[in-house]
Amino acid sequence: xxxxxxxxxxxxxxxxxxxxxxxxxxxxxxxxxxxxxxxxxxxxxxxxxxxxxxxxxxxxxxxxxxxxxxxxxxxxxxxxxxxxxxxxxxxxxxxxxxxxxxxxxxxx
Amino acid sequence: xxxxxxxxxxxxxxxxxxxxxxxxxxxxxxxxxxxxxxxxxxxxxxxxxxxxxxxxxxxxxxxxxxxxxxxxxxxxxxxxxxxxxxxxxxxxxxxxxxxxxxxxxxxxxxxxxxxxxxxx
Numbered sequence: 001x002x003x004x005x006x007x008x009x010x011x012x013x014x015x016x017x018x019x020x021x022x023x024x025x026x027x028x029x030x031x032x033x034x035x036x037x038x039x040x041x042x043x044x045x046x047x048x049x050x051x052x053x054x055x056x057x058x059x060x061x062x063x064x065x066x067x068x069x070x071x072x073x074x075x076x077x078x079x080x081x082x083x084x085x086x087x088x089x090x091x092x093x094x095x096x097x098x099x100x101x102x103x104x105x106x107x108x
Numbered sequence: 109x110x111x112x113x114x115x116x117x118x119x120x121x122x123x124x125x126x127x128x129x130x131x132x133x134x135x136x137x138x139x140x141x142x143x144x145x146x147x148x149x150x151x152x153x154x155x156x157x158x159x160x161x162x163x164x165x166x167x168x169x170x171x172x173x174x175x176x177x178x179x180x181x182x183x184x185x186x187x188x189x190x191x192x193x194x195x196x197x198x199x200x201x202x203x204x205x206x207x208x209x210x211x212x213x214x215x216x217x218x219x220x221x222x223x224x225x226x227x228x
Contacts, residue, residue, distance in 0.1 A: 035214040044203055044221050045153070050214035088153060092213055096169045097143070099153040 023089035030093030130204035138162035
């Protein structure tokens, strides 16, 4: 099973700042099958990034993903008020599909 | 629009079973795979398994194997997740999610979630 470890656990930032979230895998993620999701309280996760670096439909270009192998990054440029949420990475290249423990982006 | 609508919250006693439904609309149901994921309070998302809505093929996580049964009804455009022998640790929000080749099989559409509470 591929274990995903996200860091930091919580990051406190102001609107307009940049957020850099890390996701490290215990084994190489096959073919870059790494996704990022945003989750707000009481809501289902929402797909932001798939294939490590491709934005899903309707996702603003301030969100970008990068990385390969075992190290992946989600960058949010110019944080908007609606971006304060929990972010999860997920690998879906092998079974079982696994998720990281999440990074909370909170307002400073 | 494309959406998955899940059944309502459930309260069950330990040892009972629960069946959660996930009704699809806005797309060709039989052409996609549906995954099930749960989120216990304060825990990370946990993948339970998937079902091919068209042919009924399934795969389960090792942890859910034996207690989770996934099924689909193409006439109702619905997928189902049944969890048996419930215990307090099964208290969680259960989600269904569609995967699509358009997003390299990431989970592109999610149901709204169904809270299952197990309590005596």
